[in-house]
Amino acid sequence: MPPVNRRTLLRTLAAAAALTGLAATTGCGDDAAAGGKQATELRYQGSVGQVTLPELAADLGYLGDVKLNWIGNVTGGPADIQATATGQSDFGGAFNGAIVKLATAGAPITAVVSYYGSDAQTFQGYYVLDDSPIRGPKDLIGRKVGMNTLGAHAEAVLKTWLVKGGLTPTEIARVELVALPPVNTEQSLRARQIDVAVLGGVIRDKAVAGGGIRTVFTDHQLLGAFSAGSYVFRDDFIRRNPETVKAFVTGVGRAIEWARSQPRETVVARFESIIAKRGRNEDPSLVRYWRSTGVAEKNGVITDREFATWIDWLADAGELKAARPKPGDLYTNRFNAAAGGGAS
Incomplete structure (x- = not known):
């Protein structure tokens, strides 16, 4: 798609x-x-x-x-x-x-x-490479975030996190969202084509098992x-x-x-x-x-x-x-x- x-x-x-x-x-x-x-x-x-x-x-x-x-x-x-x-x-x-x-x-x-x-076992996480400087909401300004589709779960959770982190609408608009097929998102992160990858379910667990990435936050941490x-x-x-x-x-x-x-x-x-x-x-x-x-x-x-x-x-x-x-x-x-x- x-x-x-x-x-x-x-x-x-x-x-x-x-x-x-x-x-x-x-x-x-x-x-x-x-x-x-x-x-x-x-x-x-x-x-x-x-x-x-x-x-x-x-x-x-x-x-x-x-x-x-x-x-x-x-x-x-x-x-x-x-x-x-x-x-x-x-x-x-x-x-x-x-x-x-x-x-x-x-x-x-x-x-x-x-x-x-x-839940505690199954969730969507926002992941970066281990050496990424991204730690908090303001670090995403000017960065690319890859997700499976725009206007849906991943975007809504991300922007909720950014708002709670104190970003203004102008700053949030500078966070670039990139639509990627789920099976390609991990690869794009590792190739540094994006700065943050939204990964969920089995795709997330497979990526984490491969090492070299860390969690910035998850929807479960944010919303329960x-x-x-x-x-x-x-x-x-x-x-x-x-x-x-x-x-x-x-x-x-x-x-x-x-x-x-x-x-x-x-x-x-x-x-x-x-x-x-x-x-x-x-x-x-x-x-x-x-x-x-x-x-x-x-x-x-x-x-x-x-x-x-x-x-x-x-x-x-x-x-x-x-x-x-x-x-x-x-x-x-x-x-x-x-x-x-x-x-x-």
Whole structure:
């Protein structure tokens, strides 16, 4: 995926909102077949060399009659949920702040279950080479920070840290953000093409194991444990396929708890098996560094805090073009039995 700057991202969000009406009629496939039949296949985008929670849920048999149809890979959450909003996929996942942006741009999407987050084991860190002079927020002025996509989790956390560190808006504007595919970010840091690399999950652990880099700060240190991203569906899809969405949310929730309850070696072995069976010619080495899902709440239940934090940040940064939404307008737990949901 080519680098995306904020202006381009906002134009894309607006375009996605404009296309939503078209998606409601042309992007649903057979999700509302005659006779009240509901979708039994969900189109989605995956991630190279990694296993998503829906893929794990499907492999464990937790999705029931619902099947997954992989249509390609994506490197960033905003692009994933844009594909969902425009009907190219049936569900997508992204940082909750990116969901706020897309929803307030007019796209009728709703978050239904958390799928990643930060805890003591799994987090996003901001890393420099061992000999780097960067130690604190002011040291980033005039420096380049590489991250997987702009306008999402990594940028929001970084700028929250910079604000808390006392930087002015003018100083923050001098911190250059560079969009890089996750698999290339470590290499760019070691080649000194960037000054700071944002690394998370298995990619971070693999980079740390290679030595020569150190942590400046992490999102977990800054914000504590929290769920950071959610899977979304289009509202029209939810209306037409409530049982399908319920099966998806239930399956993903069960997969979260399965991963939480199993020895790490068992989860890793399952991931390796899934990658081998799907035959996409991938390197399975990344999943060997897996530690946890990072999801804070049981079964991926979503809380107001997980959206309120980023609504406030976006509003304060002047990035919300519409009225500040209420967190409860952006997500639902009614399909999640762990929240007393599971509704049809």
